[in-house]
Amino acid sequence: MRSEAFDFIIIGSGFGGSVSAMRLAEKGYRVVILEEGMEYRNQDFPRLNWNLRKYLWEPVFRCFGIQRISFLNRLMVLHGVGVGGGSLVYANTLMRPEDRIFQEPGWPKTQDWARELGSHYETASKMLGVTPNRYLAETDLVIRELSQKMEVPESFHPTQVGVFFGKSEVEVPDPYFGGEGPKRVGCNFCGSCMIGCPVGAKNTLDKNYLYFARKSGAKIFPGLRAEKIVPADQEGGIYTVTTVRSRSWLSSSGPSFRGKKVIVAAGALGTVKLLLKNRDRYRTLPHLSPRVGADMRSNGECLLGATSFDSAKNFSKGIAIGAAFHPDANTKIEGVRYPMGSGLLRFMGVPLTGEGNGFTRPLRMFFHIFSHPLRYLRLFLIRDWARSTVILLVMQSVDTKLRLRLGRSIFNFFRLGLKSEVQGTSLPSFLPVGQKAARLLGEIVDGVPQNVASEVLLQTPATAHILGGAIIGTSPNDGVIDVNHEVFSYPGLYVCDASCIPSNLAVNPSLTIAAMAERFASLFFPSESIDLGRSNTLKLNGKIS
Numbered sequence: 001m002r003s004e005a006f007d008f009i010i011i012g013s014g015f016g017g018s019v020s021a022m023r024l025a026e027k028g029y030r031v032v033i034l035e036e037g038m039e040y041r042n043q044d045f046p047r048l049n050w051n052l053r054k055y056l057w058e059p060v061f062r063c064f065g066i067q068r069i070s071f072l073n074r075l076m077v078l079h080g081v082g083v084g085g086g087s088l089v090y091a092n093t094l095m096r097p098e099d100r101i102f103q104e105p106g107w108p109k110t111q112d113w114a115r116e117l118g119s120h121y122e123t124a125s126k127m128l129g130v131t132p133n134r135y136l137a138e139t140d141l142v143i144r145e146l147s148q149k150m151e152v153p154e155s156f157h158p159t160q161v162g163v164f165f166g167k168s169e170v171e172v173p174d175p176y177f178g179g180e181g182p183k184r185v186g187c188n189f190c191g192s193c194m195i196g197c198p199v200g201a202k203n204t205l206d207k208n209y210l211y212f213a214r215k216s217g218a219k220i221f222p223g224l225r226a227e228k229i230v231p232a233d234q235e236g237g238i239y240t241v242t243t244v245r246s247r248s249w250l251s252s253s254g255p256s257f258r259g260k261k262v263i264v265a266a267g268a269l270g271t272v273k274l275l276l277k278n279r280d281r282y283r284t285l286p287h288l289s290p291r292v293g294a295d296m297r298s299n300g301e302c303l304l305g306a307t308s309f310d311s312a313k314n315f316s317k318g319i320a321i322g323a324a325f326h327p328d329a330n331t332k333i334e335g336v337r338y339p340m341g342s343g344l345l346r347f348m349g350v351p352l353t354g355e356g357n358g359f360t361r362p363l364r365m366f367f368h369i370f371s372h373p374l375r376y377l378r379l380f381l382i383r384d385w386a387r388s389t390v391i392l393l394v395m396q397s398v399d400t401k402l403r404l405r406l407g408r409s410i411f412n413f414f415r416l417g418l419k420s421e422v423q424g425t426s427l428p429s430f431l432p433v434g435q436k437a438a439r440l441l442g443e444i445v446d447g448v449p450q451n452v453a454s455e456v457l458l459q460t461p462a463t464a465h466i467l468g469g470a471i472i473g474t475s476p477n478d479g480v481i482d483v484n485h486e487v488f489s490y491p492g493l494y495v496c497d498a499s500c501i502p503s504n505l506a507v508n509p510s511l512t513i514a515a516m517a518e519r520f521a522s523l524f525f526p527s528e529s530i531d532l533g534r535s536n537t538l539k540l541n542g543k544i545s
């Protein structure tokens, strides 16, 4: 017996997938979402990030949490997993980039992106409940002092965030959608946003877009990883998507789904891996653009920080990212925190080295350690790392890129994964402005400024904002999808997530991904206006796919 056919199969339930699902389900389409991760309730999140089985996602080690860490040759990527995608683990920050970003060479000049996305930014901001952070905690005050020390006090600002600032820990009827949404609980500023909000104050996608997608009939299947995408014919008839059960030891196969259209929204790494596998391994999509996996960006990011020896300080209260500033026109710095007791990332920190190369930076690091052994021993033994540490997230719009291919590397020797290579100029493994900021931060908090170890020892920076790999373009020579998100050579196959973005944004990307998905979904007519029985091709407003 043939399985039920959906109008849209959506792969991944992060920002791109959830927005598309809600808008298309609302328009009357039959929508199914396949999600590799699990579905979580507030009480399912770990209390501390030391609880690896609940915090990390690595099914081979029976870890079924929300935080995935992928190691590429020249980049360490943090990304989210689960029903709600990266929204479960993200730091709530929802910023609109400056309009000048859309003038970067990657954005096709056929559209006025800043103008076209304008109303969609507004809709997405409303849906995600964007509001300025209302509580400047100790970390945020340190960030203000840092902006003063870097002589740009006027650029300091509280972040725009998706958090419900009702009465702390008090449940109220839905405050966002005229009572139609779920009940909500006010933020208690515990700082747990990035290990999973335990009170439900974070506006994760399951509390807005996915909630309404379900109300409009969308079905969500957690624990299924999409594996093969098989088109029935080159004209884009019915697609079949096969799945694998992500919790099973042996990756046993799951159900297959049939759909008139498929939207790949598996996040930048998930989407690139899926498309590369289907082009190069299974050969089910052999005509995908040669640019799949190219033009990946790290949002020009570096992570740094400083740990204080002053036990009176408590940097773990507040929301994950409460304040930011711009040390120069191309750079943004945000102050980040983890909740008290969540010190897992302490092993990532090594002494700040300043500028240098792959030889001089490790030398300097060891020199620091051996010339101040007691200081570093004390740092290593500090009781509550999260309480004592301010992390700096530095983002730049300067353009550097990676290319990903399928392959094995030392990080995925036993299974086929992604391998990266430099495309053009290599990603910077240090940013001079970041080094300066961390040094000054160390002075402010009376502690030890630090780099991420992989950056110093392996010249591998870390990013939580991976972008690109299936970018929008004008032809298969410069992109993987067209300006309406349809994959070149595959009518009815779309990509809508961080992988579409063709430049660094220099701000956190989720609001842009949501706005682009709002624009994408707005291109479809409501389902009543077309006869899906007769036509395999949906009409896009004014443009036919």
Ligand SMILES: Cc1cc2nc3c(=O)[nH]c(=O)nc-3n(C[C@H](O)[C@H](O)[C@H](O)COP(=O)(O)OP(=O)(O)OC[C@H]3O[C@@H](n4cnc5c(N)ncnc54)[C@H](O)[C@@H]3O)c2cc1C
Residues within 6 Å of the ligand: 011, 012, 013, 014, 015, 016, 017, 034, 035, 036, 037, 078, 079, 080, 081, 082, 083, 084, 085, 086, 087, 089, 090, 091, 092, 093, 094, 095, 194, 224, 225, 226, 227, 265, 266, 267, 268, 270, 271, 274, 321, 464, 465, 466, 496, 497, 498, 499, 508, 509, 510, 511, 513
């Ligand atoms: C610790 C951390 C903090 C962050 N903080 C912020 C922040 O404050 N502000 C901000 O804007 N951004 C932040 N981000 C980044 C943000 O989470 C991502 O940019 C955003 O979630 C990307 O959205 P997306 O739609 O591309 O996909 P994602 O949200 O990554 O969702 C993709 C989903 O697809 C699923 N998937 C992958 N492959 C498959 C497959 N084959 N089959 C089925 N499902 C699959 C994944 O499990 C995942 O759930 C943060 C990220 C991290 C890790």
